[in-house]
Amino acid sequence: MPRPLQVPLSFDKSAAQIAAGAKLVAGGVNSNFRLGMSPGPLVFERGEGAHLIDIDGNRLIDYYGGMGAMVLGHNPAPVCEAVTRQMQSGILFAGQSMVEYRAAELIQARIPSAQRIRFGSSGSEVAQAAMRLARAATGRRTIVKFEGHYHGWFDNILWSTAPAQNAAGPSDEPVRVAGSLGQSADDGRGVDVLQWNDLAALERRLARGDVAGVIMEPAMCNQGAIAPLPGYLEGALAACRRHGAILVFDEVITGFRLGAGGAQQRFAVTPDLSIFAKAIANGFPAAAIVGRADLMDMFVDGVLHGGTFNSHPVVMAALVATQQELTPAHYDATSARGLRLRDGVAGALAAAGVKAQVTGFESMFHVAFGLDAPARNYRDLAQANKRGYALFALALLRRGVRVLERGAWFVSAAHDDAIVDQTLAIVTEAALEVAAQLEG
Structure with a gap:
């Protein structure tokens, strides 16, 4: 059984600010791609290396990476x-x-x-x-x-x-x-x-x-x-x-x-x-x-x-x-940590009994629930269990890891070994939690 969250993170201030902001900005956001995630769009105060700090004071390990832009991390x-x-x-x-x-x-x-x-x-x-x-x-x-x-x-x-x-x-x-x-x-x-x-x-x-x-x-x-x-x-x-x-x-x-x-x-x-x-x-x-x-x-x-x-x-x-x-040393170090993270996510999901395909590259990979084999095109990928992965993303977020609900993970130069270790420990807990939800 997954161990219960000691203190699940709260995102109440973000929710309130989005609601207030919607009276000024349509939907409270300036890109539709910032809508649709659970528990809702977040509002941030600052970024530091591999972390984002939101207005609730949560310090989140960030794998959105600015939708892939932050190859060096936040504020290098x-x-x-x-x-x-x-x-x-x-x-x-x-x-x-x-x-x-x-x-x-x-x-x-x-x-x-x-x-x-x-x-x-x-x-x-x-x-x-x-x-x-x-x-x-x-x-x-x-x-x-x-x-x-x-x-x-x-x-x-x-x-x-x-x-x-x-x-x-x-x-x-x-x-x-x-x-x-x-x-x-x-x-x-x-x-x-x-x-x-x-x-x-x-x-x-x-x-x-x-x-x-x-x-x-x-x-x-x-x-x-x-x-x-x-x-x-x-x-x-x-x-x-x-x-x-x-x-x-x-x-x-x-x-x-x-x-x-x-x-x-x-x-x-x-x-x-x-x-x-x-x-x-x-x-x-x-x-x-x-x-x-x-x-x-x-x-x-x-x-x-x-x-x-x-x-x-x-x-x-x-x-x-x-x-x-973006030197050879950058690519060597980021690639090694990205591969360790990718393979660690795959291993944690498999150990929890969650069927998933974890595929991709060194500093960008993708997690798709429910597939029996790696996807070759969009039609293959469309068969994935998107609801199950959304539950996993929410379980990670409540523990302090922010990942895109569409399955992409972006790794930066700022994701050092300690952060990868911390992420994998959280992934292990979240995988057990979502496995129980998928069985229920």
Whole structure:
């Protein structure tokens, strides 16, 4: 039997503040992705290393990691110091600054596809830039995306990111499912949806000759943490080459987590274009589109890319400082602790009799309850016991560990051995508690 909680954490002040804040801010939050968790959205005072401190005074071990952005942890000194120095020199110039060229040099040296670079402020917007380039370069309209892959919240790409199975159609011919009320159906006519990790299906679709671009997460990490099947990425690139389409890797999550060179370096496949955000600047609103010189140079030959805050000097200073901290020693240490945590979570769940698949990578992994085998695509993942995992997430939170209810765990440089040990002890207790609930 699980031992009872001595003092379950209270989140009453957060609940009260969210209720009060809802009179000012719709729903009390400024992103819908901050809704839906139990016992409700939390309000934080500060972050310290691997911890967040909320307004109830709870000190929580944080595996949200700013939705994957905080690769170094909260408030790393080198990043904070670089930002402070830049603020003393200037905030926004409506022109260029030397720090943005230093940032570009660092990205170009790391990312195989980065012959040219443009900076933006969010993953959603650089995804739009990538699709615009693909259409301009090919003269075609259609973009192919994959079920479960997320490329931003705009109408023309928010399709089948997490479709209900009763609406998604057959696996071999998925139905395009809107992600929001009010979404323009006209915009969806430029998007076709396929199953990921199915090379034959992609080849058949490309053979029709009307596809401008194929956009995918090179490892599926928005839903789950699923590696590409052997040969899939290589085959996708070759198929795009044969049929005149542009291959775009969305590395908003995988970039700088699966290695300094992203998933494209890890899997040795260089796409035409790539997009990055999140961990690129450890929580500052930086994003980048990078790619082949001939494609990227279209931005100075008729293809519009703009933004008041693009290459914001303060953000670029954070990006430079973050990249300088992402050394081989960082990846070695974080990888070792991340793997120990991932395997420890799997072991604790198995010991408690909870059926689960714990899959993924060193500093980002995913836990799915109820699956008999690792998922290969969204349809597999959709069979998971989401309610059971939500109970587990709540049991962890009440003990001081904060994890995303969608199953993702993000490990940072600040999650040291002692924190991993503490987490695994709490996971063991929570696993026993949820096992009893699932049996009941």
